[in-house]
Amino acid sequence: MRADWALPQALLGALLARGHRSPEAEVLLRRALELEATNRVALTTLAEMHLRAARAREASDLLKRVTELTDARASDWVARAVAERADGALAAAANSLGRALELDAESVEARLERAGLRVEAKDFRGAVEDVEIARRAAPNASEVTLAAAKIYARANLPEKSLAALNALEPAAQQSAEAKALRSALSGDENITPEEIAALEKQLAAGPRDTVLLARLGGIYRTLDPQRSLDYYRRALELSPREINYATGYAAALVQARRFADAALVLKRIIAERPDDYTAHANLATALYELKSFEEAIVEFKWVAAARPSVAATHFFIATAYDRLTKFEEALGAYQMFLARADPGQNKLEIEKVNLRLPSLRNQIKRGEGLKQKQG
Secondary structure (H helix, E strand, C coil), rough: HHHHHHHHHHHHHHHHCCCHHHHHHHHHHHHHHHHHCHHHHHHHHHHHHEEEEEEEEHHHHHHHHHHCCCCHHHHHHHHHHHHHHHCCCHHHHHHHHHHHHHHCCCHHHHHHHHHHHHHEEEEEEHHHHHHHHHHCCCCCCHHHHHHHHHHHHHHHCCCHHHHHHHCCCHHHHCCCCHHHHHHHHHCCCCHHHHHHHHHHHHHHHHHHHHHHHHHHHHHHHHCHHHHHHHHHHHHHHHHHCCCCHHHHHHHHHHHCHHHHHHHHHHHHHHHCCCCCHHHHHHHHHHHHHHHHHHHHHHHHHHHHHHHCHHHHHHHHHHHHHHHHHCCCCCCHHHHHHHHCCCCCCCCHHHHHHHHHHHHHHHHHHHHCCCCCCCC
């Protein structure tokens, strides 16, 4: 009889939970479990509520009780795996997904969840295998095709990801998630607020997605440097040896005007990857802002040699020499800048240089400034 009394409490609790009335729902669900400790509805609904509230450990404990039921299903094991993964228990999540696939080898949700887990472990071949099985099992399901596109992107298979996006129904291709992924694959920085929101929703469902964390870090670098730093930091915590994430983190530090911190990180990056253009360019900027002009000039010269057509580099070299009172070197760098400058794009800098040159030439004539050492 107690089980009969528990069911109405559990069903009403589940209804309230769906209506986002969590406090009331939790009271009813816990009462249902007091009456019947194995009530599936109460256990699973309460677990879902814990997971949404970022209490993965509590959700995992409840779902373990569900999988211990004699009629446990593949979907129960998948739900348990999701909670274990959110709790950072990746080995346990893999075991749970293995149990799910023993019960149902064609389980699409188990295949997709394991694909995500395998991507995190850099097992790209295994991830793609799971994705392909899921797509064969549900060839016309847009949500499966979109999930596959995300996995392909994380597995460094952009062409397969684009092919999956192109296979979506036209309406699905216009979804914010699909458009956001397409822009990420193309490197397009013109992303709409709706697409950003879609990426953040996707991240909430898979908070250990380092590719997505780095993508959001890049998007927010100029919009909100502090937020960018947080995304890149989280990506680095999950993949500490991924230099691209470290470079993005350092670029966000520069944007946040934390130049000393940025310089430390960038020097370590360059020591490991000497030809990283982005790292050299950001280090040059950081050193310049720190007024370490001698060091900045070395970096700007490296940048200029790598991309000589970029006029702004020569402007910074010139102004750095100028601040060091190395006027002859400054004059040569200013002239180099003017020879490469675009009248429209570099209009402000050109005006500054033209105002500076007459007095600079006079200072040189008077013998002022530090002289270049003779070899």
